[in-house]
Amino acid sequence: MRTVIADCRISYACERALALRGFNVIKLPPHKRLGEDIASHPDMLLLKHGNTVITSADYCDMAPHVFSDLREYASELKISFTSDEQRAEYPYDALFNALIMGDKIFCRRESISPSVLALADECGMEVIGVRQGYPACTVLALSDSIAITADRGMARALTENGITVTLIENGDIELPPHEYGFIGGAAGVFEGRVYFLGSLDAHRDKEKIIDACRVAKVTPVSLSDEKLRDLGRLIFI
Numbered sequence: 319m320r321t322v323i324a325d326c327r328i329s330y331a332c333e334r335a336l337a338l339r340g341f342n343v344i345k346l347p348p349h350k351r352l353g354e355d356i357a358s359h360p361d362m363l364l365l366k367h368g369n370t371v372i373t374s375a376d377y378c379d380m381a382p383h384v385f386s387d388l389r390e391y392a393s394e395l396k397i398s399f400t401s402d403e404q405r406a407e408y409p410y411d412a413l414f415n416a417l418i419m420g421d422k423i424f425c426r427r428e429s430i431s432p433s434v435l436a437l438a439d440e441c442g443m444e445v446i447g448v449r450q451g452y453p454a455c456t457v458l459a460l461s462d463s464i465a466i467t468a469d470r471g472m473a474r475a476l477t478e479n480g481i482t483v484t485l486i487e488n489g490d491i492e493l494p495p496h497e498y499g500f501i502g503g504a505a506g507v508f509e510g511r512v513y514f515l516g517s518l519d520a521h522r523d524k525e526k527i528i529d530a531c532r533v534a535k536v537t538p539v540s541l542s543d544e545k546l547r548d549l550g551r552l553i554f555i
Contacts, residue, residue: 321391322506323366325358325549331542332515341554342391347381353406355493359550361454361503362404365414365434366553367441372414372433375399392555400433409451417453417502418443420462422479424472426451448475454551455503460512460534466501466527484530486523492516492547499548501527506552511537516546 319342324333326345333343348357356362364373371388378385378399388395402413409429416425416434423438427447438445449471450456456469457476465481467473468488476483486501493499505514512531517540518524531538 319391321388321555322508323360323364323553323555325360327358328515328549329542329544329547331544335541336513344384344387344391346384349377349404350380351405352411355495356411356550359455359503360553361415361452361550362411363414363550364553365416365437366555367418367437369394369396370437371395371397372431372437373397373399374402374404374413376403388555395555398433398437400431402431402433412451415452415454417457417459419459419465419476419481422446424448424453424457424475426453446475446479448472452500453502455500455548458501458505458507458512460507460530460536464530464534466530468501482533484526486526490521490546492545499546503548503550504546506554507536508552508554510535511539513539513541513552514546515549515552516540516542516544518546519543520545
């Protein structure tokens with residue numbers, strides 16, 4: 319069975335939609351020292367590249383069942399535990415928040431975990447330094463060369479590095495208690511489909527998003543008729 323990692327607050331409708339499509343959903347419990355809004359967001363708690371997952375030993379101690387489940391359902395995964403200690407204050411909450419697109423990894427060099435930089439070096443990836451500390455949240459990578467974002471700074475950095483960017487407006491994505499969430503945290507891409515945590519119908523830039531998906535040759539799938547919600551991405555195994 320295919321596996322997807324999700325925030326434990328994923329709605330019943332979205333979880334059921336994934337299960338009906340053959341996915342085993344592993345739900346992440348909150349990290350006790352992160353802010354409640356993002357404490358169980360996958361893109362804050364771990365980074366996946368290829369068959370490697372990087373997370374903190376600290377979080378494993380809090381949620382050992384998550385990693386035993388991962389080993390059971392995805393035995394090919396190499397899980398690397400770091401000595402990083404996350405906490406609520408920025409940038410110490412975003413140690414694993416990096417955006418990987420092809421052979422490039424976009425991250426805030428000053429705050430990303432050294433283990434992420436080591437993985438980039440090991441895999442021959444080019445590290446692109448950006449000011450945004452949450453690049454995986456703010457950008458939805460549809461392919462290695464096509465992305466969607468509302469963050470103009472990230473759009474500029476991506477464009478400068480050969481990425482085709484569709485720029486959308488902020489809003490229409492929930493992330494309580496904040497005014498809005500981000501497109502990168504409201505979806506996940508797997509095997510030619512981009513799964514949205516909610517419905518695209520209520521997003522003001524729905525047509526732009528659908529057009530970008532068409533160019534990237536991925537099919538948009540709304541997992542429910544709920545409003546889009548930023549839950550820190552879906553990470554597919």
